[in-house]
Amino acid sequence: MKTLVREFVKGIIKENPTFVLALGLCPTLAVSVSLSNGIGMGIAATFVLIGSNIIIALIKEMIPERIRIPCYIVVIATFVTITELTMKAYSPALDRALGIYVPLIVVNCIVLGRAEAFASKQSVLNSLFDGIGMGVGFTLALILISGIREFLGAGKLFGHVLIKGFEPAFVVGMPSGALLVIGLLLGFFNILKEKRQ
Amino acid sequence: MNLGQFLTIFISSVFIYNVILSRFLGLCSFIAISKETRPALAMSLAVMFVTTMSSLITWLIYRFLLVPFGLTYLRTISFILVIATFVQFVEMVIRKTSPPLYRFFGIYLPLITVNCAVLGVAVLNTDMFFVNGKAVPGSFYYSVFQGICVGLGYTLAMLLMSAIRERLDFCNVPKALKEFPLAFIIASIMSLSFMGFNGFKF
Numbered sequence: 506m507k508t509l510v511r512e513f514v515k516g517i518i519k520e521n522p523t524f525v526l527a528l529g530l531c532p533t534l535a536v537s538v539s540l541s542n543g544i545g546m547g548i549a550a551t552f553v554l555i556g557s558n559i560i561i562a563l564i565k566e567m568i569p570e571r572i573r574i575p576c577y578i579v580v581i582a583t584f585v586t587i588t589e590l591t592m593k594a595y596s597p598a599l600d601r602a603l604g605i606y607v608p609l610i611v612v613n614c615i616v617l618g619r620a621e622a623f624a625s626k627q628s629v630l631n632s633l634f635d636g637i638g639m640g641v642g643f644t645l646a647l648i649l650i651s652g653i654r655e656f657l658g659a660g661k662l663f664g665h666v667l668i669k670g671f672e673p674a675f676v677v678g679m680p681s682g683a684l685l686v687i688g689l690l691l692g693f694f695n696i697l698k699e700k701r702q
Numbered sequence: 703m704n705l706g707q708f709l710t711i712f713i714s715s716v717f718i719y720n721v722i723l724s725r726f727l728g729l730c731s732f733i734a735i736s737k738e739t740r741p742a743l744a745m746s747l748a749v750m751f752v753t754t755m756s757s758l759i760t761w762l763i764y765r766f767l768l769v770p771f772g773l774t775y776l777r778t779i780s781f782i783l784v785i786a787t788f789v790q791f792v793e794m795v796i797r798k799t800s801p802p803l804y805r806f807f808g809i810y811l812p813l814i815t816v817n818c819a820v821l822g823v824a825v826l827n828t829d830m831f832f833v834n835g836k837a838v839p840g841s842f843y844y845s846v847f848q849g850i851c852v853g854l855g856y857t858l859a860m861l862l863m864s865a866i867r868e869r870l871d872f873c874n875v876p877k878a879l880k881e882f883p884l885a886f887i888i889a890s891i892m893s894l895s896f897m898g899f900n901g902f903k904f
Contacts, residue, residue, distance in 0.1 A: 578782055589775075605826055609818050611782050681893035683890075684889045688887035688889075
């Protein structure tokens with residue numbers, strides 16, 4: 506039980522995929538224009554992470570060493586396709602907002618990274634909790650970034666105006682703002698890390 | 703098919719929607735390999751070759767396999783498999799035929815499989831140049847050309863970034879911003895300047 510909790514918790518802060526491992530930044534930056542997009546992307550990626558981690562942990566003994574990466578990719582792509590079709594059917598607006606970044610979860614380094622570094626060596630249960638933890642860590646990072654960007658760039662949160670008369674800085678909502686926000690956040694976390702040591 | 707369309711594709715995928723600075727595809731490699739100009743150039747050329755070839759191959763697969771048999775939902779799986787196989791194949795060919803070229807590209811080629819830019823341009827091609835499951839006239843040429851242009855855009859951003867970062871080595875930067883954070887902030891400023899191309903109208 507203790508190890509399961511540890512596998513779950515480490516993804517949230519200590520090994521946060523976005524801020525500590527710096528993995529999977531492409532979708533993080535591209536979809537973080539609004540909070541709802543960020544959360545949608547986070548949930549989609551979490552589902553793929555959990556699914557692929559479980560399946561890869563189950564079949565790890567059957568996969569020959571040399572072709573393991575293509576095998577992982579097929580497993581991951583299957584879950585991505587499930588996500589894509591589900592999203593198209595039940596929330597077409599989100600699907601349109603996320604656009605090509607949904608199929609691109611396949612090449613999200615977090616998913617393949619966890620498959621290679623964790624699920625291919627650990628038990629199914631550990632992998633499940635690792636997947637959930639990493640997914641939650643990724644979603645929290647997305648919430649942080651997209652919250653900052655939606656608030657500063659559009660003056661809203663979840664599409665609601667928070668402060669009347671607040672003049673939003675549009676550039677934060679633009680691609681350039683995304684890069685700036687993540688750069689400053691990474692710097693901020695570096696300072697925190699130094700303080701703790 | 704008209705020439706104006708080619709010009710539009712060129713301007714939009716090299717400048718306006720630059721693959722890295724505006725679409726954020728291939729960002730990992732952009733940040734990781736842009737410390738020096740030479741490896742950055744090698745990576746860019748490899749990416750350009752692979753985006754071009756994969757645009758060509760994935761178009762053929764989409765048009766002649768997936769669309770006629772109603773299998774378009776297999777797009778993601780089939781594209782990534784084909785790209786992975788193709789990259790592996792190229793790596794083998796280069797290793798056997800030209801050892802110097804292999805030393806130049808070698809370690810960067812396998813990385814390209816998981817480069818979002820390659821799958822991104824393939825998916826983008828099918829989104830842009832297939833309307834209701836039918837190829838628009840000239841879509842094959844548009845797709846391949848878009849592959850080349852995305853590679854060019856990648857090269858441009860990569861060369862600019864690596865040149866800036868080489869210079870930054872001599873500067874005294876705040877400790878917390880060293881390496882990655884500073885790279886993102888530079889990319890942000892570059893992206894801001896690329897936004898100037900947004901005003902272009904055709």
